[in-house]
Amino acid sequence: MAGPAVDLGRLVHNADDIGFTDLAKTGLKGQRDEGQVCTLISRELSGSDDLCVSLGRILPGQHHLCHHHPDASEFYVVIAGTPIVHLDGVDHRARPGDGIYIPRGTSHGITNDTDQTVELVVGMSKPADWEFVSDE
Secondary structure, eight states, X not given: OOOXXXXXXXXXXXXXXXXXXXXXXXXXXXXXXXXXEEEEEOHHHHOOSSOEEEEEEEOTTOXXXXXXXXXXXXXXXXXXXXXXXXXXXXXXXXXTTOEEEEOTTOOEEEEOOSSSOEEEEEEESSSSOOOOEEOO
């Protein structure tokens, strides 16, 4: 018994095809957020009603502003690089293979103080429209 046809064009997305965009948020003192993102699963792309998954890049010397989401939890899985991940004022030197859970309301950010590009998988517990509140 066959189920409904699967729309692979809606369910499967590749970062090389989509490309990365620069982060566009602004901090409390007008500083620009740094890093790049490529959304792969979302309400808009995939019809997801429960999560959003992206690839993130933090280039050498970049800082992804500390911020929090009052309405969504988040996770990082570090694929490459060894960034400093800031979690509610505690700094953690991450390494490839680290899975980092960020509960809703937890201040978090990333600093790449190395000469290697940081690559990570980023997931949100909402498919879109989560709130970004800058903490710096």
